[in-house]
Amino acid sequence: xxxxVRDSPPDPFTPRxxxxxxxxxxxxxxxxxxxxxxxRRRTPYSILxxxxxxQQTRVEQVIPYFRRFLRRFPTLRALAAADESxxxxxWEGLGYYARPRNLLRLARRLMAxxxxxxxxxxxxxxxxxxxxxxxxxxxxxxxxGLDLPLSDGNVRRVLARMxxxxxxxxxxxDAECREIAAKLLPRGRAAAFNEALxxxxxxxxxxxxxxxxxxxxxxxxxxxxxxxxxxxxxRRPRKPLPHLVVGAAVTLDSRGRALIAxxxxxxxxxxxxxxxxxxxxxxxxMEQCIARELREExxxxxxxxxxxxxxxxxxxHFTIELHAHFARRTAGxxxxxxxADFAWVPIARLRDYAFSRADLHIVEALEARLARKxx
Ligand code: SF4
Numbered sequence: 001x002x003x004x005v006r007d008s009p010p011d012p013f014t015p016r017x018x019x020x021x022x023x024x025x026x027x028x029x030x031x032x033x034x035x036x037x038x039x040r041r042r043t044p045y046s047i048l049x050x051x052x053x054x055q056q057t058r059v060e061q062v063i064p065y066f067r068r069f070l071r072r073f074p075t076l077r078a079l080a081a082a083d084e085s086x087x088x089x090x091w092e093g094l095g096y097y098a099r100p101r102n103l104l105r106l107a108r109r110l111m112a113x114x115x116x117x118x119x120x121x122x123x124x125x126x127x128x129x130x131x132x133x134x135x136x137x138x139x140x141x142x143x144x145g146l147d148l149p150l151s152d153g154n155v156r157r158v159l160a161r162m163x164x165x166x167x168x169x170x171x172x173x174d175a176e177c178r179e180i181a182a183k184l185l186p187r188g189r190a191a192a193f194n195e196a197l198x199x200x201x202x203x204x205x206x207x208x209x210x211x212x213x214x215x216x217x218x219x220x221x222x223x224x225x226x227x228x229x230x231x232x233x234x235r236r237p238r239k240p241l242p243h244l245v246v247g248a249a250v251t252l253d254s255r256g257r258a259l260i261a262x263x264x265x266x267x268x269x270x271x272x273x274x275x276x277x278x279x280x281x282x283x284x285x286m287e288q289c290i291a292r293e294l295r296e297e298x299x300x301x302x303x304x305x306x307x308x309x310x311x312x313x314x315x316x317h318f319t320i321e322l323h324a325h326f327a328r329r330t331a332g333x334x335x336x337x338x339x340a341d342f343a344w345v346p347i348a349r350l351r352d353y354a355f356s357r358a359d360l361h362i363v364e365a366l367e368a369r370l371a372r373k374x375x
Contacts, residue, residue, distance in 0.1 A: 102130025248277030
C-alpha cells in the first residue's frame with residue numbers, strides 16, 4: 001500500500017541520523033562486499049582502470065576485460081610504453097574508446113612528468129587526460145582517502161530514494177545529490193563509504209524491484225516509507241535514438257587479403273580499424289554510397305558486388321544498420337585521405353586488429369563465408 005512521504009522516517013540530515021547511516025552502511029558493506037578483482041590488489045592505477053571500465057558498463061562484462069588489461073599492462077609504466085593499437089585491441093568490445101586512448105595519454109604524461117606517480121589533489125587529478133569530476137572523486141577517495149563524495153547514476157538512485165527527491169531535471173538532481181553525498185560523507189572514511197554506497201546501489205537498491213527488506217538503510221529511506229521506491233528518481237521519457245544506415249566495403253585483392261582502414265584518433269571509435277565506408281546520402285543506392293565513400297576516404301575506385309551481411313547495432317547515442325558488400329578495386333591506390341592508416345590483411349589475421357563490435361560482426365560473417373566455401 002502506498003503511503004504519503006509525510007509518513008517518512010526522521011530527517012536524515014540531522015547529525016544523529018547521518019551517523020546512523022554510516023553505522024549501518026559500513027558494517028553491511030564489510031559483510032556483503034562482492035569479491036571483485038579490482039578489490040584484491042589495489043593501486044591508484046588499478047583503481048583508475050576499473051573506474052573507467054565500470055562507467056555505464058555492467059560489472060560482469062568488465063571483469064574479464066579488467067583481468068586481461070592488467071595482465072597485459074600490469075603497471076602504469078607498462079601501459080605508457082604500449083602502442084595505442086595494442087591498448088585498443090585489449091579494450092576491443094568494451095566500447096567508449098576515448099577511455100583507453102585517454103588512459104594511455106595519462107600514463108605517458110605521468111611517466112614523463114611525475115616519474116609515474118599520481119597527483120593527490122582533486123584539482124590535479126581532474127587535470128589528467130580523460131579524468132572527469134566523477135573519476136577524479138573516485139580516484140581521490142578510493143586511492144588516496146580524500147574526503148570526496150561520489151555521485152554517479154547509481155549513487156543518485158539510492159540518494160533520490162532515501163531522500164524522496166522528486167526533481168525531474170537531471171542537472172538539478174545531480175547537484176542535489178552531490179550536496180547530500182557531501183553532507184553524508186563521514187570524514188576520513190570516504191573510501192569505504194563511497195564504495196559501500198556503490199555496492200548498495202548495485203546489489204540491493206536496483207533500478208527495478210529494489211530489495212528493501214535486505215537494505216541496511218530501510219529505516220531512514222523515505223521512498224520505502226512511502227511504499228514507492230521505484231518512483232525515484234523520476235525518469236524522463238527517452239527520446240528515440242537517431243538511426244544511421246551505413247555501407248561498408250569488404251574489398252578483397254587477388255591474394256584474398258581484405259582492405260581495412262584505421263579511423264582517425266579523435267572522435268567516435270577513434271583509432272579502431274574498420275571496413276571503410278560511411279553513411280548513405282539521400283537518393284543513393286547502397287552500392288553508390290559505398291563506391292563514393294571509398295573514393296572520398298581512400299581515393300580508390302571499386303566495383304561493389306554482392307552483400308555479405310547486414311549488422312544492426314545500438315551505440316549509446318544512436319543505432320546503425322551496417323550493410324557490408326564485397327568489392328573489387330578497379331582503379332587507384334589506397335591513400336590516407338580521411339583515415340589514419342590502411343592495410344591489406346589476410347582474412348585469418350584480421351582478428352589481430354582492434355575493430356568495433358559492428359565491424360567484428362563483418363569479420364565473423366567473412367570467416368563463416370570462407371569456412372562454407374572450404375567445406
Ligand atoms: S530501502 Fe529500498 S529504496 Fe530505500 S535505499 Fe534501501 S533498497 Fe533503496
